[in-house]
Amino acid sequence: MMSQRTLQRLMPWLVTIGILLVWEAGTYFGKVDRTLLPQPSSVFLVMFKNIGLLTEYALFTLMTTVIGFAVAIATGLLIGLMIGASALVYSGLYPLLVGFNAIPKVAVVPILIIWFGIGFWPGVITAWVISFFPIAVNVATGIATIEPEMRDVLRSLGASKFQILWKIGVPRAMPYLFASLKVAITLAFIGSVIAETVGGNNGIGYVMIRGASDYRTDLVFAGLLIIAAMGIAMYGLCAWFERRMTGWAVRGNELVS
DSSP, X not given: OOOHHHHXXXXXXXXXXXXXXXHHHHHHHTTOOTTTSOOHHHHHHHHHHTHHHHHHHHXXXXXXXXXXXXXHHHHHHHHHHHHHHOHHHHHHHHHHHHHHXXXXXXXXXXXXXXXXXXXXXHHHHHHHHHHHHHHHHHHHHHHHTSOHHHHHHHHHTTOOHHHHXXXXXXXXXXXXXXXXHHHHHHHHHHHHHHHHHHHOSSSHHHHHHHHHHTTOHHHHHHHHHHXXXXXHHHHHHHHHHHHHHSGGGOOOOOSOO
């Protein structure tokens, strides 16, 4: 009898295989135009035939995404601490962050290309600007969850504002931080691929644009699958760090025992 833990580990693979089989059968028996929706078998065949080139482009996209994501963590954490710790900073800075986040990032990429040229830096910067906002907001929320009663007790014991922030606020914000990282890493991939599709000469986004211009839908879908695989891997890495760093804050999610 298969255990529930084993079944939970197999479920993502089983669901993915099921979707691919339905996709393969639907495109084969439905006689769908391959330029509109290729078969999964042809997509994987294209990935196998171009594995060297696709690996090179995928590593470029991964590098720009990770660098932009790392900068987003640093700036998001700093801004989140400032906003959460000071009502004055919150009132002055938070509306600007909301307005900046509302700007479509695809409209920012041409400006970045004018400033930094085509290639590496527009992808890094786009990955950064699209992913730091959820980190800052979640860290500020975590800081703001400190109870006023706890602040009063700590102040009566002689604790300074910095000590309250460092000893209580930062640990309180850690679950919020790691929850935001799992969202931000997917956004970082979106940012880097946007930059590559708008005005890049490298990366998976560039491959997808070239494939679309040549009506190579199988190559476009290969790029999508590679991006999805990298996103899942980075999400899993963030989830692993979350369990290691904030295991004390994780509660069971079983609805039925």
